[in-house]
Amino acid sequence: MSWETVIGLEVHAQLSTNTKLFSSASTKFGSEPNTQVDLVDLGLPGVLPVVNKDAFKKAIRFGLAIEAEINQESSFDRKNYFYPDLPKGYQITQMTKPIVEGGSIEIDVDGDKKTINITRAHLEEDAGKSIHDAYPDKSVIDLNRAGTPLLEIVSEPEISSAKEAVSYMKALHQLVTFLDVCDGDMSQGSLRCDANVSIRKVGDAELGTRTEIKNINSFRFIEKAINFEIKRQIKLLESGEKVTQETRLYDSGKDETRPMRSKEFANDYRYFPDPDLLPVVISDDEMEEIRSTFPELPADKSRRYISEFQIDESEAEIISSSRELSNFFEVAVESKSDPKLAANLIVGEIGSLLNKDNIKIDESKLSSDNFNILLQRISDGTISKKIAKTILAEIWETGRNADEIINDQGLVQIQDENLLEEVITKVIKSNTKQVEDYKNGKDKLFGFFVGQVMKETQGKANPKAVNDLLKKALNS
Amino acid sequence: MDNKTVETISYLARLKLDKDKKEKITKDLENIIDFVAELQDINTEDIIPLSNPLEKLAPKREDSVTSKSRKEVFLLNSPESDQDYFIVPKVVE
Numbered sequence: 388m389s390w391e392t393v394i395g396l397e398v399h400a401q402l403s404t405n406t407k408l409f410s411s412a413s414t415k416f417g418s419e420p421n422t423q424v425d426l427v428d429l430g431l432p433g434v435l436p437v438v439n440k441d442a443f444k445k446a447i448r449f450g451l452a453i454e455a456e457i458n459q460e461s462s463f464d465r466k467n468y469f470y471p472d473l474p475k476g477y478q479i480t481q482m483t484k485p486i487v488e489g490g491s492i493e494i495d496v497d498g499d500k501k502t503i504n505i506t507r508a509h510l511e512e513d514a515g516k517s518i519h520d521a522y523p524d525k526s527v528i529d530l531n532r533a534g535t536p537l538l539e540i541v542s543e544p545e546i547s548s549a550k551e552a553v554s555y556m557k558a559l560h561q562l563v564t565f566l567d568v569c570d571g572d573m574s575q576g577s578l579r580c581d582a583n584v585s586i587r588k589v590g591d592a593e594l595g596t597r598t599e600i601k602n603i604n605s606f607r608f609i610e611k612a613i614n615f616e617i618k619r620q621i622k623l624l625e626s627g628e629k630v631t632q633e634t635r636l637y638d639s640g641k642d643e644t645r646p647m648r649s650k651e652f653a654n655d656y657r658y659f660p661d662p663d664l665l666p667v668v669i670s671d672d673e674m675e676e677i678r679s680t681f682p683e684l685p686a687d688k689s690r691r692y693i694s695e696f697q698i699d700e701s702e703a704e705i706i707s708s709s710r711e712l713s714n715f716f717e718v719a720v721e722s723k724s725d726p727k728l729a730a731n732l733i734v735g736e737i738g739s740l741l742n743k744d745n746i747k748i749d750e751s752k753l754s755s756d757n758f759n760i761l762l763q764r765i766s767d768g769t770i771s772k773k774i775a776k777t778i779l780a781e782i783w784e785t786g787r788n789a790d791e792i793i794n795d796q797g798l799v800q801i802q803d804e805n806l807l808e809e810v811i812t813k814v815i816k817s818n819t820k821q822v823e824d825y826k827n828g829k830d831k832l833f834g835f836f837v838g839q840v841m842k843e844t845q846g847k848a849n850p851k852a853v854n855d856l857l858k859k860a861l862n863s
Numbered sequence: 864m865d866n867k868t869v870e871t872i873s874y875l876a877r878l879k880l881d882k883d884k885k886e887k888i889t890k891d892l893e894n895i896i897d898f899v900a901e902l903q904d905i906n907t908e909d910i911i912p913l914s915n916p917l918e919k920l921a922p923k924r925e926d927s928v929t930s931k932s933r934k935e936v937f938l939l940n941s942p943e944s945d946q947d948y949f950i951v952p953k954v955v956e
Contacts, residue, residue: 405926412930420947422932429937441926462914469877471951483914518948519955526955527948655875660914665921 389589390624392617393597394552395544397581398559399537400569401513402445407534408512409436409479414536416575420529428534430475438667442536445568446486446510447669447677449538452566452684453505455490459674461510463664466656472515472528480539482658484666485509492542492562494554503555504543513537538568544583544594549613553606556580565685565710579604582613586620586630595620596630600637600644612637616644688713696726702734711747718755724762728772732762736776740783752786753779760789773846774798801848804856807840810848811860814839825861836861864893 410425487508585597688707
């Protein structure tokens with residue numbers, strides 16, 4: 388029997404605001420426990436929550452990016468449940484009137500494009516953190532995270548494999564970080580997802596019973612957790628059993644999902660409008676302000692780079708997908724550096740250095756100014772591209788000025804034809820066997836001679852001059 | 864109002880009720896529901912749901928940190944705490 392998988396994702400993106408959704412306590416990660424807590428976050432009697440303007444701006448910015456409907460009037464509801472890291476006994480969320488409705492995200496699965504529709508994206512507050520290993524028989528609570536603004540992004544059940552789920556999550560990650568809506572740091576829980584997974588026979592119109600896997604916080608675990616769950620459900624159905632609708636946890640250590648005990652008792656959240664919060668209206672002027680600061684999106688950027696600067700499509704895509712890299716590239720181009728050369732180095736050499744150190748370009752020691760100097764020196768023939776890589780590696784370590792490195796280490800490219808001819812004569816003399824083979828038709832040996840000349844000149848010879856002079860010498 | 868509903872409601876509110884209380888509360892809840900049920904007779908077809916009776920809109924706050932840590936004071940309010948955390952019964956998945 389063949390089965391098909393139906394998946395819907397609920398992604399929680401922590402908004403990169405300075406303060407919480409309803410209080411002016413800081414949202415900074417990693418501070419001393421319970422030092423970023425306000426009376427409002429504790430839910431003490433008599434306090435009133437006041438909404439954070441920037442949380443709305445960021446939510447709207449996301450909505451605009453996915454071409455969704457923005458509800459200029461939205462409201463908040465209470466979702467009631469008891470848990471020690473939720474001091475008020477309810478979470479404030481947008482049940483009836485979310486800020487964002489509809490819209491879609493395009494994903495790429497092994498080169499195939501697919502559109503995933505978005506049901507809604509709403510603002511809500513995060514809970515605090517429970518820690519269970521501080522004492523043997525007690526749990527402890529840190530409320531620093533309580534009240535941090537979250538944007539919960541709910542997809543339609545249109546995802547049909549674990550792989551697609553990962554692509555969707557990656558597309559979302561790229562978008563929210565590009566828009567500066569969320570820092571995207573999954574290890575700190577800034578972006579995490581719940582997956583609703585169900586199985587049905589191919590061709591069935593009705594959805595199967597679904598389970599919800601809670602709080603998955605890495606791309607790899609999304610794939611593993613969903614794949615485990617698909618297999619588990621198929622096995623149940625094929626042996627004539629039923630899938631129970633329940634909430635499950637993914638245990639990465641055991642690579643399995645299991646039911647969450649606390650959710651055994653069917654929850655009844657008893658949503659109702661929060662009487663402490665008036666409806667929030669975003670004026671036309673505010674909308675206009677958000678639109679006017681809306682950044683150029685990666686896909687548009689990529690198209691522009693290709694048409695304006697004639698750079699490779701693959702390079703344009705890589706650069707435009709990151710806010711930091713595209714800024715870096717644009718500064719270089721504005722300073723009249725060769726765009727193709729700049730793109731080439733950013734994607735190639737700089738890209739691998741960034742990967743190696745796992746940092747962003749603005750965290751490196753390579754400044755835009757220094758990068759421009761380096762590009763100029765390649766363009767004006769002072770250094771070769773090969774030497775540029777050596778210089779980049781040194782800048783990466785020390786942050787030193789490119790010109791200084793070139794002068795100190797005598798890296799200026801050799802253009803002097805007389806000097807190059809001397810080296811070539813020497814190479815030809817000491818490799819008579821190879822010269823003979825080359826003359827007898829082994830064309831591939833040309834690269835060997837270039838290599839020898841480069842070796843003799845410590846890589847400083849101008850490659851074009853070497854090519855021309857070598858051809859002349861070998862064909863004479 | 865049956866026994867099971869009362870038990871569910873008291874569980875959701877984390878209230879432990881003994882037998883006498885439960886009987887009294889069942890009656891009270893029935894009265895409240897009957898009283899509110901009168902509203903069901905009103906025709907609300909063309910009326911937009913009102914989430915708040917005030918004719919004002921929510922004020923918005925600038926995103927700047929003004930709140931300072933009052934950890935020591937807050938922790939004192941907890942039945943149990945150490946120098947950093949609120950301490951609660953073991954809750955673990």
